[in-house]
Amino acid sequence: MARIPALLTMLLLTTAAQAALEVRVEPRNDAARENIEAFLGPITADSREAMWRMARASREQALSALQALGYYHARVRPNVIGPDDDPVLQLNVTLQEPVRLDEVVIEVTGEGRDESFFNLPRSRHMLKGAQLHHGHYEDTKSLLENQALRYGYFNGQFLENRLLVDVEQRMADVILRYETGPRFHLGEVSFSDTPFDEDLLQRMVPFEPGVPYDADLIAEFNRELLSSGYFDSVQVAAPASQAVDGQIPVQVMLEARKQHSLGFGGGFSTDVGPRARAEWTQHWLNSRGHSRGAETELSGPRQQFSSWYQIPLTPPQSSHLRFFTGWQRENIDDTDSQSMVLGGLFQKRLASGWDRSIGLRLEQERYSLGNDSGKSTLLIPSIGFQRTISDNTIDPSRGYTLMMDLQGAKEGVVSDIDFVRLNLGARGLYTLFDKHRFLARAQVGGIASDGFASVPASLRFFAGGDQSVRGYDYRTLSPTDETGDRIGGRYLLASSLEYQYEFRPKWRAATFVDHGNAVNTWKDPKKTSAGVGIRWVSPVGPIRVDLARSISDPDEGFRIHFSMGAEL
Template identity: 80%
Template sequence: MVRFSILLALLLFTTVAHAELEVQVEPRNDAARKNIEAFIGPVTATSREAMWRLARSSREQALSALQALGYYHARVRPRVTGEDTDPVLLLEVTLGEPVRLDNVTLEVSGAGQDADYFNFPLSRHMMPGAQLHHGHYEDTKSLLQNQALQHGYFSAEFLENRLLIDVEDNLADIILRYDTGERYSLGEVSFSETPFDADLLQRMVPFRYGVPYEADLIAEFNRELLSSGYFEAVQVTAPADLAVDGIIPVQAQLKARKPHSLGFGGGFSTDVGPRVKADWTQHWLNSRGHSRGAELEVSAPRQKITSWYQIPLTPPQSSHLRFFSGWQREDIDDTESQSMVIGGLLQRRLENGWNRSIGLRLEQERYSLGDDSGRSTLLIPSLGFQRTVSDNSMDPSRGYSLMMDLQGAKAGILSDIDFLRLNLAAKGLYTLWDNHRFLTRAQVGGIASDGFSSVPPSLRFFAGGDQSVRGYDYRTLAPTDDTGERIGGRYLLATSGEYQYEFRPKWRAAVFIDHGNAVDSWKGPMKTSTGVGIRWVSPVGPIRLDLARSMSDPDEGFRIHFSMGAEL
């Protein structure tokens, strides 16, 4: 038995072919050929004689590359072919029988010996009878070390790591004995100088003092600080070499963002036409992290201005209390309305990943709805839940989003009517074989009220448009009054199925079918439309162009829809 070790660099496989080197392996083995080519690298010579001088070292390198894959009885015969001014080194390789594993010992001791992340099953390449492969041996060692670093076992070490090879019997033994040592913990968090109170910063820490070290906790803390909106640069570290009695101090280097930002934007969709938008935000106005802002949006059918003031809670990066006020005017098809609102919203991201919002707003609306007009005053408590899971925020390949919104009012409590309104929505996206995408969405809503005729248009349901049944224009699907003007429905159903094919990077063709309507009774007629579209993932987000036609009402003709925004 002899001890053998070899550089892992031998196992750097590559598909690059070297014109000056040819490798022929018998029996054919692409892995062996590629490993030889990768280890030897380019071979160049100005003459056949010069190439022969390189042949011996190339042969030795080839043998080492083969041994890394378990072939200790391989034969390599070098030859030089080609013209004298353009020689080629040919290596004729006969593999022979490989060395196979006989005994494999993997033992973990120390504080982490019972932890799941150290008790991983050995791969089939590390089982008795498998062909020896130095890369798999090194991979197992690296996995143990990486798990130790990931979970805070910074004093972990190998008590024994040996690869014993009996070349004569073509057998090898692997012995890995690893001691994890004690697990380190996270200690006090210190912050660099910032304009913020120490209390506010400490409330952003997502872990308690003394929690066992996890690299993911440090990464999460870094992300949470960035998502708070207070900082333009964040670097969180936990240097193990500063640990005292197994407790690692955590250091957060922060650079506060500029307090004010002003933004301007615009867009176009077939639902509302061209629109412009301006917003101002003061991201922090005192050391306690309070913020405020205002927003103006103008389009032909809708004009809106809002303002808000926000107080961070605990944790500040995902929980806050926002007070808001706003004015809005709409003139869409058969509906005109003007409303003012003031209220508050308590928003929190729950531990299960859902975003919860609890709100209370006082809303006054004057409206003209068909041949009717009115004025409503409502004090509306609300409860909402929302969650989006995806692999990319701008252009996901898979994921889903779920939303629930429940709101209502009680007549006599600063409200003219009783009502309860529920709105549910879901979207799902899945991609097969990289370029086949399937997108589905569904929305269901309903209003319970004894005085539905007095429910303002902002709370009623309408269907049609680029986010609804695309064979119809925006908000043109709804019950009508005696004059034929649309007045909104008590219930809503809108579903869609879409297939997209990516025919070139960032460009996709789509076919879809939509089904739904806004109705006063679930027995009301549903509408179906179908169409085709094109999708472009632009630098500013996905852009969609659709051509749709109603199957329920062929006389409606074709509808073109243009929109922007993420699909989830």
Template identity: 40%
Template sequence: MTRSTAARRRWGRWQWLTAGVLVLLIVAPATAGVRLTVEGAPDFLADNIRAHIDTRVGLTSRLAVRFYRDQVRSQVRQALEALGYYEADADIRITPVRGDWALAVRVTPGPRLSWRRVDVALTGPGRDDPAFRQLLEALPIRPDQGVNHRDYERSKRALRNLARQRGYFDYRFTTVRLAVNAAQGWADARITMESGPRYRLGAVRFSDAPLRDEFLQRLVPFKAGAPYHADRIAELSRRLLDSGYFADATVDVLRDKPQGRRIPLAVTLTTRPRNTVTTGIGFSTDEGPRGQLGFTRHYINNRGHRLESGLRLSPVRQRLDARYEIPLGDPLNDHLAVTAGWENEDIEDSRSERYTLGLSRRQSFRSGWVRTQSLRLLEERFRSGEDRGRSRLLMPGISFSRTRSRGGVDPYRGDAQRYAIEASARDLGSDVDIARLRLANNWLRSLGTRHRFQLRADLGAIATNAFARTPTSLRFFAGGDQSVRGFAYRSLGPIGADGEVTGGRYLATGSAEYSYAVAADWRAAVFVDGGNAFDHLDAVDVEVGTGVGVRWQSPVGPLRLDFAWGVSRDQPPFRLHLSLGPPF
């Protein structure tokens, strides 16, 4: 070995040793933290500087501090230029303080660049698309405004996203140019996008399912050939899940297999179990403890027919019913149903046992309104005060209802309306001529996060030639959790000669409630209810109940506990009301 060879080897070892020491100095485990302060910059600029600086470093030596200072200087410059401050100065100091490092950045922002010229244009078929025209008017970069490079990138991204959303898959940017003149304080932006043709939605193919393809196609919310829109894809998935037949529905857009300018869709369906059994228990002061058992056969045949049945038991009410549902043109919003049921009630001074057989059509509209046209055969044996009898009624009817709410199971805003009319006529085989009207409205609003107001009104009227033969289930009563609190369930109404409540021809009740959030999931409430059921419009005996309550958003739903007094009586009765469930 020559002397020069040995020297080179020793020099090589010293190089590796020096490099190793430098690496250890720079990447050694953190022994002190970095505390950052930014001065001299407006809040929006200081926030951007903090977002760019990485303080999760370990500074174990002065050499590491020197490297870190250079890194911070570069990060500060990027943060300033991103918001148009190209002429800014920054003084950066790093000093040890009680075992940590204090990083102080003092900024002299200087003048901010402004957009001098902004030229964003669209060519091709998309230029006539109203959605693109609306987007171009709303882009965040405009002449004479302060430069923000993030807004420039957001503008390009918004154009790309809208093109993909609306099916302009062949789009391309023909011009993307950003010019900055820091000395003169301006920047120019020019973006031109060629949209290319708009694709259309093609055929929808479904995976194997126990439902015929013809039925599944009725769940598709668009026709083949409709202009492509990503929202239509999402709506298809939503409709499939909302139908109740499927546990999952995945829609694949086959952009790589276009058929001309049409994009086919492949839907993978996961069918839910064919049968479902549900059980439940509950309690309310109106009915006491109650239990229920339900059975649903989600699809009986490949045409999507469905069967539901249920049993509900409480001390005052027992019910058994079944419902056979047949989807019509729009399986999600148009159904024909055949129903049958038995119900027995023994409440206060009235008793009723009834059998029903019905046919109804339920249609939901985009406005949120639901129209139900019905025809039901009711046979009821009843006792209401001194009135006793048995009536058979064939009753056509129609109802309109709508429920809107925000906030999930404990809504902070919403309203519910229901308007219904039913009638029977002896000329059509009924025992009694009856026309029954029911109007109900519930209104909920919040002021901020603490104050909540709820108003409720319920009106009803019966026109008949033989009220004594009107079944109990059609008469009106007041009192209870959802009526006039402070009085027992269905304890208010006209009084017969025997002192028992007989039920009335008319109903008018109302309620006003205010609640205040006292803690997370807890609200305190005060309320006043009023109204009654009565036989004559000129003989209204209004009962009033008032009280205080507690509202708790429990794990199983909103729980309401009310302490109410019937203050319209000389000796006000007290009633404790407990109920579980949403307000409407």
């Protein structure tokens, strides 16, 4: 059958028509109307006569815009309406049956023909019987070329790329045959001059020389270097033009950050009131990438100071050994404690994406719980896992966080008592239709010990506060002794469901229900509270104000909670 080359048109959509153009399509078709408006662009004329002179060219352009969507038999009748000094071009469009696809051939040959990333899912727009759409044809071509560039097939090319349209039969054929050529590989990695040892830098490389090229691998390498904390700027390049025998040298330009940083901060929350914080960090103190720092935090109920020394392992950006020491004093409600700690922590990001922490610390604590007081010495091994998946670090729209912390001690091995403490936590966030956010969190903990009465205050569980059951003040949910003083529980349950609605950009209204308690047996009663709140997404993160009231104990009255920080 007779065939003619198709008109290849880029489709640019716009949200509103120009005031001097009015397009009417029968039967109604918003895609056709919008494409005509975008194709014609701004139309202006200072008289009806001048507008009529533009009408013919506008009609031809409208026909081209319709052909791009497969309407080769449409009729366009122009008309000029309105006053002479403010004319409007009216295009009356009548659509007919569009051209549809007949034969669709998409073939990949060459070295990459069997690779899964070239096995593209067939779009419903590129199947036999689908309406011809030049944009979808171009998208398919671009997708093949982009996959080739992403995975290192830099010599790939189309052996055949044709779109043939039989206007009379209203049928079209698509023929795309792509030859990938050989796949390039990544070669040796070279770094610009830095204060760091070559060995340290090479241990940051997440691939071995000779690995097949993957643009995502280069991007990951760039992100990993930035996340190491050693550099202010990073630029990783693998120019295919410099390849030798299919091996592309990787070039890394680095600018080391300043060695020292000093930070001061403050804040307020209803849990601890006003607080001040100071932090000093030496991000690198030698060519091997060792670092150290110290921080202090002061508030009414809590004062603490700590320092640390960190040694990078392999890979340095996600695996390190940290030694630490610290002192803390806490006086909250019926609990007073003072502790010293000395220990080490081996932290590593696993291939699965989990952050694993293995620690050992020596901790001494003097405490009083109600009328009881004591002193404990504990050698505590621990292991923890945490994973956070989110689409934004400051204000995510969806994601989750999972956490597990397990620690314990053995009486006689430096420690005064036997105990095992497990703490599990989960948070999830999902946003629906951009404005409706659903946040859920749960925390479960427990302590196994034959001498629970000797477990220090810092290890016991308390509930209540802006991160727990918000109808109660901070740490006011707890078992009590015979005098009514709160002494902390063996078990913890805290859960929450929250709905947020964004009523204006960066501002959200919230309503929530919390449930939980710190208890000595799982049969002990749990507490429930509910409330409303407001959220403002500030430049430094979300700020939250909540008004909550207990459902279980209505006499508790209302509680106002103020807090800030990411929700995951």
